Amino acid sequence: MTPKRVVIIGGGFGGMTAARFLRDADVILIDRTNHHVFQPLLYQVATAALSPSDIAWPLRTLFRSQPNVRVVMDDVVSIDRTAHVVRLRDSAPIAFDALIVAPGSRHAYFGHDEWEALAPGLKTMADAVHLRERMLLAFEVAERQRAETGTQNRLTFVIVGGGPTGVELAGSLLEIRRKAMGPDYPHLGLEDLSIILVEAGPRILPGFDARLSAKALTVLERMGVIVKLNNPVTVVRPDGVMVGNEWVASTNVIWAAGNKASPLLNTLAVPQDSCGRVKVRADLTIPEDPWIFVIGDAAHCLGHDGKSLPGIAPVAMREGQYVANLINQDLSPDRRSPFTYTDRGMLATIGRAQAVAQIGPFRASGPVAWALWCVVHIFFLIGLRNRVRVMSEWTWYYLTFKPGARLLFEPPSGQRHISSKDHVREFAVEDRPLSRRAA
Amino acid sequence: MTPKRVVIIGGGFGGMTAARFLRDADVILIDRTNHHVFQPLLYQVATAALSPSDIAWPLRTLFRSQPNVRVVMDDVVSIDRTAHVVRLRDSAPIAFDALIVAPGSRHAYFGHDEWEALAPGLKTMADAVHLRERMLLAFEVAERQRAETGTQNRLTFVIVGGGPTGVELAGSLLEIRRKAMGPDYPHLGLEDLSIILVEAGPRILPGFDARLSAKALTVLERMGVIVKLNNPVTVVRPDGVMVGNEWVASTNVIWAAGNKASPLLNTLAVPQDSCGRVKVRADLTIPEDPWIFVIGDAAHCLGHDGKSLPGIAPVAMREGQYVANLINQDLSPDRRSPFTYTDRGMLATIGRAQAVAQIGPFRASGPVAWALWCVVHIFFLIGLRNRVRVMSEWTWYYLTFKPGARLLFEPPSGQRHISSKDHVREFAVEDRPLSRRAA
Numbered sequence: 017m018t019p020k021r022v023v024i025i026g027g028g029f030g031g032m033t034a035a036r037f038l039r040d041a042d043v044i045l046i047d048r049t050n051h052h053v054f055q056p057l058l059y060q061v062a063t064a065a066l067s068p069s070d071i072a073w074p075l076r077t078l079f080r081s082q083p084n085v086r087v088v089m090d091d092v093v094s095i096d097r098t099a100h101v102v103r104l105r106d107s108a109p110i111a112f113d114a115l116i117v118a119p120g121s122r123h124a125y126f127g128h129d130e131w132e133a134l135a136p137g138l139k140t141m142a143d144a145v146h147l148r149e150r151m152l153l154a155f156e157v158a159e160r161q162r163a164e165t166g167t168q169n170r171l172t173f174v175i176v177g178g179g180p181t182g183v184e185l186a187g188s189l190l191e192i193r194r195k196a197m198g199p200d201y202p203h204l205g206l207e208d209l210s211i212i213l214v215e216a217g218p219r220i221l222p223g224f225d226a227r228l229s230a231k232a233l234t235v236l237e238r239m240g241v242i243v244k245l246n247n248p249v250t251v252v253r254p255d256g257v258m259v260g261n262e263w264v265a266s267t268n269v270i271w272a273a274g275n276k277a278s279p280l281l282n283t284l285a286v287p288q289d290s291c292g293r294v295k296v297r298a299d300l301t302i303p304e305d306p307w308i309f310v311i312g313d314a315a316h317c318l319g320h321d322g323k324s325l326p327g328i329a330p331v332a333m334r335e336g337q338y339v340a341n342l343i344n345q346d347l348s349p350d351r352r353s354p355f356t357y358t359d360r361g362m363l364a365t366i367g368r369a370q371a372v373a374q375i376g377p378f379r380a381s382g383p384v385a386w387a388l389w390c391v392v393h394i395f396f397l398i399g400l401r402n403r404v405r406v407m408s409e410w411t412w413y414y415l416t417f418k419p420g421a422r423l424l425f426e427p428p429s430g431q432r433h434i435s436s437k438d439h440v441r442e443f444a445v446e447d448r449p450l451s452r453r454a455a
Numbered sequence: 456m457t458p459k460r461v462v463i464i465g466g467g468f469g470g471m472t473a474a475r476f477l478r479d480a481d482v483i484l485i486d487r488t489n490h491h492v493f494q495p496l497l498y499q500v501a502t503a504a505l506s507p508s509d510i511a512w513p514l515r516t517l518f519r520s521q522p523n524v525r526v527v528m529d530d531v532v533s534i535d536r537t538a539h540v541v542r543l544r545d546s547a548p549i550a551f552d553a554l555i556v557a558p559g560s561r562h563a564y565f566g567h568d569e570w571e572a573l574a575p576g577l578k579t580m581a582d583a584v585h586l587r588e589r590m591l592l593a594f595e596v597a598e599r600q601r602a603e604t605g606t607q608n609r610l611t612f613v614i615v616g617g618g619p620t621g622v623e624l625a626g627s628l629l630e631i632r633r634k635a636m637g638p639d640y641p642h643l644g645l646e647d648l649s650i651i652l653v654e655a656g657p658r659i660l661p662g663f664d665a666r667l668s669a670k671a672l673t674v675l676e677r678m679g680v681i682v683k684l685n686n687p688v689t690v691v692r693p694d695g696v697m698v699g700n701e702w703v704a705s706t707n708v709i710w711a712a713g714n715k716a717s718p719l720l721n722t723l724a725v726p727q728d729s730c731g732r733v734k735v736r737a738d739l740t741i742p743e744d745p746w747i748f749v750i751g752d753a754a755h756c757l758g759h760d761g762k763s764l765p766g767i768a769p770v771a772m773r774e775g776q777y778v779a780n781l782i783n784q785d786l787s788p789d790r791r792s793p794f795t796y797t798d799r800g801m802l803a804t805i806g807r808a809q810a811v812a813q814i815g816p817f818r819a820s821g822p823v824a825w826a827l828w829c830v831v832h833i834f835f836l837i838g839l840r841n842r843v844r845v846m847s848e849w850t851w852y853y854l855t856f857k858p859g860a861r862l863l864f865e866p867p868s869g870q871r872h873i874s875s876k877d878h879v880r881e882f883a884v885e886d887r888p889l890s891r892r893a894a
Contacts, residue, residue: 068506089595156528202522
């Protein structure tokens with residue numbers, strides 16, 4: 017049987033790559049948004065260094081030259097794996113011969129989903145724009161208070177999670193504090209802003225070599241970030257968080273800890289791990305169906321070291337390519353070689369001209385790693401337009417410290433009546449969407 | 456008396472220019488957003504040709520080098536002209552020695568404010584982003600219907616108002632229809648999209664020479680826009696508009712007709728014209744107070760032909776500069792020469808390589824006028840960064856027809872459950888803010 021119709025759920029790194037590599041099949045790519053996002057740079061949108069359109073691509077435009085790919089903007093409600101049909105919120109059900117499930121993940125709140133409203137995460141462009149609004153509004157409120165009353169009302173940003181996203185967010189906020197805050201918010205002093213990075217484990221960047229973790233810690237602390245290790249967050253309230261035994265007052269908590277796979281996966285009714293990821297077989301299929309694949313953040317896939325592969329873009333892209341090849345060649349299960357992934361290294365930026373890099377046996381930190389980070393991220397951006405835009409934005413920002421993306425649109429009417437006092441509570445009641453992509 | 460403190464309400468062209476020219480005074484610039492917008496290009500954000508940050512500047516960053524200017528992001532609730540105090544929504548009241556009122560305007564719905572939710576206008580960045588979402592969603596819904604049912608469900612955009620904004624919006628939509636629709640929405644044919652431009656008066660671009668109006672009409676009609684002249688809109692409903700005696704079914708109505716000045720002006724309790732603009736004296740002050748000025752869209756100011764000056768950027772900027780000079784020189788009313796404005800001409804773009812220009816005795820249309828339009832608009836953008844960004848976006852779009860800003864973020868949860876059938880009603884109940892700037 018040649019799979020005639022391939023349905024892909026999710027236009028992230030995994031789903032998009034699969035669609036690009038599928039040759040003869042009729043492909044239907046479903047996403048709840050109309051664009052692909054370069055997630056590794058989302059934190060720069062959240063901190064107003066880049067604009068949304070610098071790191072996002074309309075899916076329809078991406079697939080203009082591939083007439084076999086049809087893009088559908090919709091939410092997938094459930095997967096019927098017996099009937100080989102996906103059900104959508106607005107569209108008619110779609111039957112498939114092969115299915116690639118790549119709906120991504122949201123952050124894990126460890127059984128406290130009510131924390132999400134108080135400590136939003138950073139997975140989608142909507143998240144990033146929301147965080148940017150929140151950050152800019154917090155600066156405005158602090159500046160106004162200082163100007164009116166002269167009293168110090170400490171502006172504390174707490175970032176929960178010491179992985180790359182947490183570290184990169186902390187570094188970006190620090191840069192705003194060091195270089196942009198003075199000129200733009202004349203009443204705020206450096207002492208008015210604290211940046212606290214909280215990590216439950218013994219070190220930040222746990223995926224990296226211990227030596228690079230230590231180096232990153234040194235750099236962050238030298239630049240002024242307060243890092244609290246071995247301290248899980250146990251309580252989140254509108255006015256602060258409990259870090260270990262210590263209460264930290266903050267109305268700006270950002271969540272960058274843990275992943276929880278899309279709840280859509282539950283409708284497959286196959287074994288999942290504790291994060292909700294589907295335990296896929298060696299060819300990335302679910303048990304009992306050789307033509308339903310799960311990839312990216314949604315898959316629990318073992319690497320050759322016996323540990324599950326990390327939920328990062330290179331893994332998702334390799335998986336998408338692997339699955340597309342299986343489908344292109346119409347390989348029956350017994351003729352498939354298992355999926356393998358060769359680690360291509362890891363990079364994390366810490367701040368201006370500071371990063372850590374770990375590529376095979378190679379280790380670097382400081383400006384060299386940072387330059388490498390810039391080159392790699394520019395290289396992986398799709399298309400000339402966005403490469404040029406991001407490169408010029410970075411150069412501009414580096415030279416002038418004037419980020420151009422610091423825009424606060426009129427907040428929606430529900431949020432508009434926020435006074436400095438009750439703005440905590442306003443954000444607390446806000447309802448955040450839970451799942452990320454077509455889930 | 457040297458005015459010690461100058462309060463400016465509104466960071467548009469008038470208020471921003473006044474702040475830039477004020478030298479010795481302590482200036483407090485109040486805006487409800489945190490950015491200045493280059494309004495003449497807003498329609499390009501609404502049609503996804505440009506990104507918000509391409510044509511907006513954070514006010515704080517604009518005034519970094521002017522330490523005498525303090526930026527406050529807040530809504531002005533009322534002006535107490537006896538006590539010389541402005542009252543704000545979130546901040547403490549602010550006393551002033553001189554006041555520059557530049558809160559701008561919203562569109563006029565001719566006594567039918569309920570139409571605004573059905574036929575939103577285009578005055579702020581929030582409006583533009585909202586229109587962009589609405590347009591992109593309409594295309595998605597139409598594409599899905601066509602793909603699923605094969606039946607033609609005509610996608611009709613109705614633009615109310617034949618002034619420059621209406622004409623420019625019609626031209627941009629047309630360009631999307633001609634060049635981008637086919638590749639991106641493969642199920643939609645050219646015949647699926649209609650663009651209707653409605654004008655109550657006898658010609659489009661009424662501010663221009665009759666000959667240029669006729670030229671613009673010819674170009675628009677040749678490119679496929681249906682223009683209905685002498686036809687006021689008398690009814691707006693979620694499913695269409697009544698144009699003269701004809702019912703036009705459309706769920707995408709955009710309002711680009713008429714202006715109504717900010718309701719904040721009513722709190723001044725001085726004579727206003729039928730559009731709500733304050734009838735200012737020759738030195739742009741209100742009656743009985745030589746230190747309260749009203750400028751820009753909010754002022755009814757007579758030109759030397761006895762007609763009121765149009766609400767365009769060059770007028771507002773000249774007014775801002777004039778008022779700043781009066782305050783800088785601390786001129787008493789009897790020593791002030793009246794404000795004068797020399798017309799610098801008008802430009803309107805119609806579509807790809809098509810525009811009309813009218814500068815003094817000079818008249819042009821076609822590619823020459825279009826090139827002039829590009830140069831002028833690039834020239835008036837503030838700062839190198841945005842000039843380079845806009846120029847490169849235009850070049851990219853012109854060459855590739857791939858607009859990069861076509862992003863649809865996850866719609867807020869209220870809007871998310873829109874099926875093709877009831878999306879009309881959903882938009883109908885949406886609540887839009889009425890006033891534009893700090894009003």
